[in-house]
Amino acid sequence: MTVIEIPGSKSVTARALFLAAAADGTTTLLRPLLSDDTEGFAEGLKSLGYEVRQEPGVWHVEGRPAGPALDDADVYCRDGATTARFLPTLAAAGHGTFRFDASPQMRRRPLGPLTTALRRLGVDLHHHGAEGHHPLTVTAQGIKGGTLTLDAGQSSQYLTALLMLGPLTAEGLAITVTDLVSEPYVEITLAMMRAFGAHITQDGRTYTVAPTGYRATTYAIEPDASTSSYFFAAAALDPGRTVTVPGLGTGALQGDLRFVDVLRRMGAEVEITETATTVRGTGTLRGLTVNMRDISDTMPTLAALAPFADGPVRIEDVANTRVKECDRLDACADNLRRLGIAVTTGPDWIEIRPGTPSGTGVEIATHGDHRIVMSFAVTGLRAPGITFDDPGCVRKTFPDFHRVFEAFTRTP
Numbered sequence: 001m002t003v004i005e006i007p008g009s010k011s012v013t014a015r016a017l018f019l020a021a022a023a024d025g026t027t028t029l030l031r032p033l034l035s036d037d038t039e040g041f042a043e044g045l046k047s048l049g050y051e052v053r054q055e056p057g058v059w060h061v062e063g064r065p066a067g068p069a070l071d072d073a074d075v076y077c078r079d080g081a082t083t084a085r086f087l088p089t090l091a092a093a094g095h096g097t098f099r100f101d102a103s104p105q106m107r108r109r110p111l112g113p114l115t116t117a118l119r120r121l122g123v124d125l126h127h128h129g130a131e132g133h134h135p136l137t138v139t140a141q142g143i144k145g146g147t148l149t150l151d152a153g154q155s156s157q158y159l160t161a162l163l164m165l166g167p168l169t170a171e172g173l174a175i176t177v178t179d180l181v182s183e184p185y186v187e188i189t190l191a192m193m194r195a196f197g198a199h200i201t202q203d204g205r206t207y208t209v210a211p212t213g214y215r216a217t218t219y220a221i222e223p224d225a226s227t228s229s230y231f232f233a234a235a236a237l238d239p240g241r242t243v244t245v246p247g248l249g250t251g252a253l254q255g256d257l258r259f260v261d262v263l264r265r266m267g268a269e270v271e272i273t274e275t276a277t278t279v280r281g282t283g284t285l286r287g288l289t290v291n292m293r294d295i296s297d298t299m300p301t302l303a304a305l306a307p308f309a310d311g312p313v314r315i316e317d318v319a320n321t322r323v324k325e326c327d328r329l330d331a332c333a334d335n336l337r338r339l340g341i342a343v344t345t346g347p348d349w350i351e352i353r354p355g356t357p358s359g360t361g362v363e364i365a366t367h368g369d370h371r372i373v374m375s376f377a378v379t380g381l382r383a384p385g386i387t388f389d390d391p392g393c394v395r396k397t398f399p400d401f402h403r404v405f406e407a408f409t410r411t412p
């Protein structure tokens with residue numbers, strides 16, 4: 001049995017940083033994720049004048065309920081969509097002029113429904129290039145609150161950002177969503193907001209957030225469930241191999257842990273206790289049709305495992321994976337074809353036929369997408385010779401991935 005210590009959740013770390021910065025008092029974050037996205041988030045907070053003290057395994061954040069300490073600042077969001085969508089929203093609750101920019105990859109990714117909603121709340125927000133994209137300037141003078149209708153069918157992060165803004169408004173915020181993807185990420189948001197003292201009620205598709213502000217706390221970050229998927233998939237591929245991830249149990253916040261249910265349907269043995277999740281490969285890997293709308297960060301993991309199933313694997317309802325770090329449906333299809341696997345795609349689906357991938361001389365086109373690298377590393381277990389054009393892009397969420405994955409594959 002292999003026990004893998006997985007680094008902290010990117011999504012939980014990003015939310016914890018936002019909530020801690022907005023809270024009254026000093027928050028202590030235990031086991032935050034050290035990666036480009038989360039360090040970029042912390043650096044963004046510092047650019048806005050927040051105090052974040054980073055010690056190994058513990059970060060301390062001095063909360064500022066009134067908003068950024070500076071009234072004029074430039075913030076660079078790197079590749080992180082949580083940073084690029086959450087920080088302008090946090091700044092909007094303060095007072096001042098805040099300029100935001102992001103990497104070329106993140107500039108291409110949309111945030112229009114969020115910035116439109118912020119404008120409706122009275123925020124003076126200006127896009128400098130394409131409408132609905134970075135770079136942008138927020139000129140903020142506090143937010144009264146009110147009611148909003150939001151289309152979060154492209155990204156749940158729009159809703160998460162506005163929900164987290166709610167307690168910082170003068171009169172509260174009611175948000176009605178007309179569409180929503182990645183819904184379990186909203187559950188993470190609600191649970192964490194409550195842990196920082198917020199009051200939210202939900203009536204169908206309407207979320208009502210009271211203007212309570214946030215209370216500082218001590219918050220332990222759970223391991224990243226999406227990162228765990230590569231190790232769980234590797235276990236499912238290998239008869240008799242057992243992988244246990246401690247810290248992800250029945251109380252875990254992250255919906256991506258449901259990836260193990262997909263592996264169970266395919267034939268792996270899965271056990272989730274209060275404190276850990278274990279996957280054991282059985283030698284059976286069945287093809288299936290699966291809707292991954294809720295857990296689409298694990299779509300590339302399944303696509304990369306799919307050739308080894310005994311029948312076609314069809315993944316549906318994942319249109320928004322086309323607006324992630326790259327167009328993940330096209331990237332998965334292209335790379336699987338490079339390995340000699342038959343694949344078809346549609347606007348929101350991909351279907352992968354069983355086959356024997358040949359890795360010799362094949363370079364995977366990563367498009368700078370960490371999940372393409374980590375997913376195809378799983379395929380590489382059975383297709384030796386695979387190389388990556390940009391293996392280092394794993395720094396976004398798991399800088400040490402290659403060392404840890406290699407050590408893992410060398411253990412029996």
Ligand SMILES: O=C(O)C1=C[C@@H](OP(=O)(O)O)[C@@H](O)[C@H](O)C1
Binds near residue numbers: 297
């Ligand atoms: O809120 C979050 O932390 C995230 C939400 C999801 O994005 P979408 O809602 O855009 O699908 C997920 O893919 C991303 O990695 C992290």
Ligand SMILES: C=C(OP(=O)(O)O)C(=O)O
Binds near residue numbers: 371
């Ligand atoms: C889509 C992802 O990241 P984000 O949207 O937070 O940049 C991801 O980590 O797979």
